[in-house]
Amino acid sequence: MNNIEPNSFRTGPDEKGLFGIYGGRFVAETLMPLILELEQAYKDAKADPSFQKELDGFLEHYVGRPSPLYFAERLTEHLGGAKIYFKRDELNHTGAHKINNVMGQILLARRMGKKRIIAETGAGQHGVATATACARFGLPCVVYMGEVDIERQKPNVFRMKLLGAEVIPAKSGSRTLKDALNEALRDWVANVEDTFYCIGTVAGPHPYPEMVRDFQSVIGRETKRQMMEREGRLPDSLVAAIGGGSNAMGLFHPFLDDRSVAIYGVEAAGHGIHTKTGHAASITGGRPGILHGNRTYLLMDDDGQIIEGHSISAGLDYPGIGPEHAWLHDIGRANYVSATDKEALSAFQLCCKLEGIIPALEPAHALAHVIKLAPTLPKDHLMVMNMCGRGDKDIFTVADILGVKL
Amino acid sequence: MTTRIDVKFAALKKEGRAALVTFVTAGDPDYKTSLKIIEGLPKAGADVIEFGMPFTDPMADGPAIQAAGLRALKSGQTMKKTLKLVTDFRKKDKETPVVLMGYYNPIYVYGVEKFLEDAKKAGVDGLIVVDLPPEEDDELCIPALKAGLNFIRLATPTTDDKRAPAVFRNTSGFVYYVSVLGITGTKAPDLKNVKANVKRLKTHTLLPICVGFGVKSADQAKAIAKDADGVVVGSALVNAVAASLNKQGKATAKTAGAVHRLVKDIARGVSA
Numbered sequence: 159m160n161n162i163e164p165n166s167f168r169t170g171p172d173e174k175g176l177f178g179i180y181g182g183r184f185v186a187e188t189l190m191p192l193i194l195e196l197e198q199a200y201k202d203a204k205a206d207p208s209f210q211k212e213l214d215g216f217l218e219h220y221v222g223r224p225s226p227l228y229f230a231e232r233l234t235e236h237l238g239g240a241k242i243y244f245k246r247d248e249l250n251h252t253g254a255h256k257i258n259n260v261m262g263q264i265l266l267a268r269r270m271g272k273k274r275i276i277a278e279t280g281a282g283q284h285g286v287a288t289a290t291a292c293a294r295f296g297l298p299c300v301v302y303m304g305e306v307d308i309e310r311q312k313p314n315v316f317r318m319k320l321l322g323a324e325v326i327p328a329k330s331g332s333r334t335l336k337d338a339l340n341e342a343l344r345d346w347v348a349n350v351e352d353t354f355y356c357i358g359t360v361a362g363p364h365p366y367p368e369m370v371r372d373f374q375s376v377i378g379r380e381t382k383r384q385m386m387e388r389e390g391r392l393p394d395s396l397v398a399a400i401g402g403g404s405n406a407m408g409l410f411h412p413f414l415d416d417r418s419v420a421i422y423g424v425e426a427a428g429h430g431i432h433t434k435t436g437h438a439a440s441i442t443g444g445r446p447g448i449l450h451g452n453r454t455y456l457l458m459d460d461d462g463q464i465i466e467g468h469s470i471s472a473g474l475d476y477p478g479i480g481p482e483h484a485w486l487h488d489i490g491r492a493n494y495v496s497a498t499d500k501e502a503l504s505a506f507q508l509c510c511k512l513e514g515i516i517p518a519l520e521p522a523h524a525l526a527h528v529i530k531l532a533p534t535l536p537k538d539h540l541m542v543m544n545m546c547g548r549g550d551k552d553i554f555t556v557a558d559i560l561g562v563k564l
Numbered sequence: 565m566t567t568r569i570d571v572k573f574a575a576l577k578k579e580g581r582a583a584l585v586t587f588v589t590a591g592d593p594d595y596k597t598s599l600k601i602i603e604g605l606p607k608a609g610a611d612v613i614e615f616g617m618p619f620t621d622p623m624a625d626g627p628a629i630q631a632a633g634l635r636a637l638k639s640g641q642t643m644k645k646t647l648k649l650v651t652d653f654r655k656k657d658k659e660t661p662v663v664l665m666g667y668y669n670p671i672y673v674y675g676v677e678k679f680l681e682d683a684k685k686a687g688v689d690g691l692i693v694v695d696l697p698p699e700e701d702d703e704l705c706i707p708a709l710k711a712g713l714n715f716i717r718l719a720t721p722t723t724d725d726k727r728a729p730a731v732f733r734n735t736s737g738f739v740y741y742v743s744v745l746g747i748t749g750t751k752a753p754d755l756k757n758v759k760a761n762v763k764r765l766k767t768h769t770l771l772p773i774c775v776g777f778g779v780k781s782a783d784q785a786k787a788i789a790k791d792a793d794g795v796v797v798g799s800a801l802v803n804a805v806a807a808s809l810n811k812q813g814k815a816t817a818k819t820a821g822a823v824h825r826l827v828k829d830i831a832r833g834v835s836a
Contacts, residue, residue, distance in 0.1 A: 174699065184668060184695040186624040188720040188745060191727060330630050331620060343623045348746035350722055448669045448695065449621060461642045462673030464620045 167414035167491050170482060175364020175452075178488060180481035183363045185451045188347045197365045199270045204372070209265065216261050217376065220294070221251045223258075225377075227384035227542070232512040237532040240539035243393070244515070245381050245409060247546045254518065254547035255377060255405040256287040256358060262373035264291040267354035274349065276300045277356045278342040280307055280335030280401070281473035281520075282314025283547060284358030289323035299323040302341040304334035310472055314551055332466040335476050339450050359402025360480030363451030367480050374408025381542055382412055389540055395420040397531070398544040399524040400494070401438070401474035403483045405546035414491060423483060424527045426469035427496035438467030440479040441487050441494040454481045470499035470555065471519035473547070497526035503559065505529055506549065518547030519555065565712050567689040568661040569737040572611055573772045573793065582789035584609055584834045585774050586827055587665065587798030589616035589632035590649050591641025592805055597815040598636070601805070601823050602653050606660045608824040609831025612774075613653075614692070614796070617646050617666030624694045626749040628799040631806065635813060643674045647686045654687035663716060663737075665692040668704065676704055680711040690714030690737045698730045705734050718742050719765055719773075721757070728768040738772040740796060741765065743788075746777070749799025753778045759791045782833030789834045797830055 170177040183193060203209040217223040226249065230242045247255040267275060275297050279285030285301040292299035301318055305327040308315050318325050328337040339362075346355045360367045360374070385393050396413060398406035400423040413419045429436035431443050440455040447456040449464060457465040457477040469475040486492040497505075505525035509517045517525060521544060528543050535541070549556075557564050576583050586605055591598050605613055618633035618641050625633075650662055664683065671679050671693065683691070691708055698705075698717070705715045714737030722745070723731050732739065741762060743753035753775070762773050775788045776796025785795045804826045808819040 183697060183699050185697060186694050186720075187697050187718045187731065188624070188722050188742065190697045190699070191722045191724070330627060331634070336621060340621055340623050344626075344747045347624065348751075350745055448667075448672055450623070451695070456669075458669070458673065460673070462619075462670035463637060464669075 163489070167486070168411065170485065171364060171368055177482045177485035179446070180454050180484040181364055181367055181452050183451060184448050184453065185363045186347060188350065192346070192350055193363050200266060200365050200369050203266055203269055209269065213262055213265055216265070217258065221257050221261060222249060223376065224380040224384070225249050227381060227388065230513055233509070236512055237529060239537065240395070240532040240535040240541040241537065242528060242532055243540065243542045244545040245377060245542055247377060247405065247544060248518065248548035252283070252287045252290050253550065254283040254287065255374060255408060256284045257290065258376055258408065259358065259370050259373040259404060260284070260287040260291045260356060263354070263356045264295060264297070267356070268295060270354065272354035273352045274298050275354050275356055276302070276342050276345050277358060278302045278335065278338040279358065280338065280476065281471065281551065282307070282311040282318070283473060283551070285323070285325070286314055286317050286321070288356050289318040289321035292323065293321045300345065301325050302328050302338040302345070304328045304338050306333045307335065307338070307472055310555070311551065334466060336464065336466070359404040360407045360482060361402045361450060361452060361454065361478055367452065367482055370404055371407045371411055371482060374404050375411045377405065377408035377544065378410060378412035381409060385540065385542070392416055392419055393540040393542045394418065395422065395539065395541045397422045397424065397524045397528050397541065399424050399474065399520045399546065400479060400483065401426070401476050401520065402478070403480040405544050407480060407482060409542070409544045410492060421492040422527055422531070423492055423494045424523045425494060425496040426467070426471060426474035426523055427498040428468040428470070430498055431496060435465050436468050437496070438469040438475040438477065439496045440477060441484065442496050446484070449478055452481045454478050454484045470502060470559070471523065473518070473520045474523065495527055497523040501526035503556065506556065515545065516549035517545060518549045519552045521546050567712070567714050567737065568659060569612065569663070569689050569714050572661050573738060576611065581835050582792060583611040583772070583774060583794035584831050585612040585614055585776070585794050585796040586610040586801060587614040587616060587796060588801050588805070588823065589618055589629065589636050590646040591618060591636035591639060592632040592802070593635050593809055593813065593815045593819065594639040595641065595645060595649065597819050599649055599652055600820040602649070603656065604820055604824045605827060606657060608827035610660070610827055612661045612663060612794070614663045614665045614798070615646065615650065617643060617664055617670055619667040619670055622667060624747055626747040626799060628749045628802045628806070632802045643670050647682050650686040650688055661689045662687060663690040663692060664688050666694070668693050668695050671704065676707055680708055680713065684711055684713060688713060690716050692716045692718065692740060694718065698733060701734050709734060709736065716740055721745050721761060725764070728765060732769045732771070735769070735771060738774050738794065739765065739769060741773050741775045741792070742777045743775050744778050748777055751778050752780070752784070753788070755787050758788060762791050782830050785830045786833035786836050795834050801826060
């Protein structure tokens with residue numbers, strides 16, 4: 159927090175892929191030439207108006223963008239404070255924000271002439287989005303998913319298979335998202351010639367954190383425009399859930415230089431931050447380390463061994479966080495808070511009843527913070543929460559916890 | 565600076581034979597057995613000992629080495645204990661070069677400066693850190709060289725002529741040529757490619773080149789030793805440890821001997 163405030167918060171990363179001390183390229187030598195190739199290809203694509211035009215076309219007609227900015231009137235009334243808007247990315251094709259990034263990366267893979275796509279997935283949303291885009295373009299798709307997550311998220315596994323993807327269980331380590339990422343990296347090392355690795359969040363080696371952020375920033379750009387149209391001014395605060403942090407970064411990034419906008423990232427506190435392995439709050443309960451190609455906040459023990467996080471939401475239980483979030487935390491531009499399983503679950507239920515929207519358990523964490531924050535703020539305070547996914551995939555988990563047999 | 569690694573390779577060059585570099589995971593399956601394994605390696609024919617620093621998420625390693633790391637961690641292995649193992653080994657062996665191999669996070673968390681100081685004190689000669697490419701040399705490579713440790717880099721089939729100079733710039737001790745595209749211990753190396761690539765890399769560096777990843781038998785070792793300055797065997801030894809364990813995954817009376825026998829066998833191939 160003692161750092162001198164930069165002129166802009168939006169210039170990162172530097173040429174080494176660093177946001178302050180976070181980020182970088184901590185990968186095996188085999189992958190280094192590929193990562194450099196990807197960096198160049200992305201730079202070229204970014205500078206080519208036809209690439210953006212093609213992407214915009216797919217976002218509009220295939221994904222269904224722009225997603226609405228919806229005034230959550232009954233929730234606002236119920237909480238009695240800030241005026242709450244939902245950015246409704248759960249209405250995207252495939253039901254979450256993940257497809258924004260996947261469309262960008264798959265178009266880039268095609269441009270690079272790659273013939274095979276691999277991805278990792280936790281809850282399955284990124285896997286489904288990748289399988290979807292691959293089906294659309296006739297590309298073979300392999301999705302790595304932890305054995306434990308495969309058991310927890312059966313509907314998404316079946317969806318991926320219907321879409322023609324091969325789902326390979328990650329059987330090593332703790333058999334969840336981090337191990338799926340390890341397996342995907344291993345696949346990539348073995349198939350460097352023809353394979354494109356489509357990472358699902360703003361983490362991994364440079365240029366992934368930057369690239370995924372750019373593709374997700376459509377969320378924040380739309381929000382800015384829509385809020386200007388609706389209210390004639392910028393919002394006062396933004397709230398989003400954070401696992402790796404891609405939906406949050408997508409909403410936050412276009413607003414980073416608008417200093418009047420308060421920013422809240424909500425991590426998963428699971429059973430509580432005080433528990434040693436019962437949460438997934440990397441910033442609140444972790445410290446800097448190196449994993450999966452980047453330096454960032456990690457959950458680990460005193461010996462630098464990675465600890466498996468816990469969250470009711472399979473999309474949030476990753477033991478790391480995107481490096482740009484780590485930087486935004488250190489310099490104090492964004493506030494990182496947390497919500498427990500219990501708080502998320504009651505927010506989930508409240509949202510169903512008051513707004514007729516079944517949220518995914520991930521944004522239910524963001525909503526839990528909205529519930530804490532909104533009543534303390536004046537009625538003219540404009541708050542935007544990213545409703546980044548719909549909850550159809552979570553009804554089994556929720557039913558189980560509520561003791562309902564389906 | 566001259567390390568035990570430099571001395572060893574100079575001596576082998578005189579002898580006119582390739583080095584046998586053996587990899588086992590520190591603390592696998594437990595501290596005591598692990599010490600017994602490495603203490604017997606030089607006699608079995610190992611010229612250089614690579615000692616794996618266990619990590620929960622070894623992204624360049626195959627199932628065999630990952631499982632070994634998890635076994636070691638389960639038995640209570642830590643970075644401190646890994647350095648203590650080297651200290652204990654050095655009590656009886658002052659010559660055999662010891663290289664620590666692993667991933668950056670446990671070193672970073674231990675503290676780079678303190679790690680280098682403690683490693684040097686323990687009798688470590690070199691480091692191989694898989695997830696530190698030349699782009700990240702400021703992190704550990706440069707400080708390690710300053711501390712008098714070799715920083716041994718992996719070169720791979722994707723290290724083309726354009727990239728080779730960057731890879732070799734701060735490398736010392738030897739070069740570890742990864743003979744296959746992929747993770748440790750899975751595919752067998754394609755010998756024709758190995759020969760061509762070693763020859764190509766030799767135009768970029770005067771350092772000895774050791775070839776590893778996927779070497780399992782005396783015959784393979786023999787073939788590789790013809791073209792390279794050394795052969796690295798890892799997963800095969802780690803598999804020998806795994807095969808010797810009892811149903812509870814604990815060491816048996818056969819564990820250390822099983823590793824030493826395999827090393828002896830492969831050493832015959834290397835010096836043939």
